[in-house]
Amino acid sequence: MQIADFKIERYFAQWEFAVPYVLGASDVEGYRLSDLLALADDDGRRLWDALTLGYTESPGHPKLRAEIAGLYEQIAADQVIVSNPVEAIFLFAHAILQPGDHVIVVWPAYQALYEAARSAKAEVTLLPLSADNGWQLSIDDLRAALRPNTRAIVINSPHNPTGAVIDRATFAAVVGLAREAGAWLFSDEMYRFLETGQASPEAKPHTHDRLYAMYCADHKKKLPDARRADGFYLRGSVQRRKQESFSSPGGIATGG
Numbered sequence: 169m170q171i172a173d174f175k176i177e178r179y180f181a182q183w184e185f186a187v188p189y190v191l192g193a194s195d196v197e198g199y200r201l202s203d204l205l206a207l208a209d210d211d212g213r214r215l216w217d218a219l220t221l222g223y224t225e226s227p228g229h230p231k232l233r234a235e236i237a238g239l240y241e242q243i244a245a246d247q248v249i250v251s252n253p254v255e256a257i258f259l260f261a262h263a264i265l266q267p268g269d270h271v272i273v274v275w276p277a278y279q280a281l282y283e284a285a286r287s288a289k290a291e292v293t294l295l296p297l298s299a300d301n302g303w304q305l306s307i308d309d310l311r312a313a314l315r316p317n318t319r320a321i322v323i324n325s326p327h328n329p330t331g332a333v334i335d336r337a338t339f340a341a342v343v344g345l346a347r348e349a350g351a352w353l354f355s356d357e358m359y360r361f362l363e364t365g366q367a368s369p370e371a372k373p374h375t376h377d378r379l380y381a382m383y384c385a386d387h388k389k390k391l392p393d394a395r396r397a398d399g400f401y402l403r404g405s406v407q408r409r410k411q412e413s414f415s416s417p418g419g420i421a422t423g424g
């Protein structure tokens with residue numbers, strides 16, 4: 169598999185720990201372990217005290233999957249996969265896409281969202297967002313970008329890097345277009361719950377059966393190192409690809 173340099177990670181590898189202040193991080197100051205444990209209820213605390221740092225089931229610990237499912241309205245625990253978020257992007261690309269498939273990705277975007285598709289030999293159209301309309305996706309532009317071989321549409325709300333939150337009507341229209349086109353909708357919801365105004369709409373499986381949403385379960389993003397305990401929902405092929413990728417969900421989620 170050929171994959172282009174991940175520019176931001178290269179940049180961070182060079183500078184993140186070499187400067188006194190980092191102004192461009194995607195996470196905030198992390199919790200101490202004691203801050204996190206202070207949030208635990210009795211059940212959570214008991215699980216923590218019994219934690220052993222061994223392997224767990226490959227889709228993720230059942231209790232963690234159930235907790236993540238509870239954050240969404242219509243998700244069952246067995247639709248959730250726990251993985252590292254960037255791994256989840258690669259799983260999607262390599263479980264769903266075939267060479268020659270067409271993928272539409274909003275632009276600007278976190279590099280992996282389009283590079284993973286390219287690494288699966290898909291053809292990527294970057295769909296520009298504009299400050300002129302508050303970085304909202306234009307449904308007309310999305311419709312115009314669709315092709316008969318469009319296999320996936322990739323959106324991200326709250327959006328990195330602009331912070332824009334997709335409005336409900338636009339989100340519903342995107343789901344509708346994906347359904348009409350028979351394309352997958354990959355909704356990157358990494359920064360959900362960080363909104364300061366209108367809440368970002370969540371992907372709901374009853375609206376489209378080709379839906380893949382990525383949600384980052386770290387508490388208000390104060391646990392960037394626990395992103396291995398991220399949640400995900402979706403269907404069988406991605407689960408199988410995860411088993412083949414030899415990855416294990418983060419130890420932090422393995423208690424109980």
Ligand SMILES: Cc1ncc(COP(=O)(O)O)c(C=O)c1O
Pocket residue numbers: 194252253254255278324328356358395
């Ligand atoms: C929009 C978006 N999606 C996915 C990721 C991947 O997250 P991680 O680096 O925790 O794997 C990031 C990371 O910054 C991101 O900004």
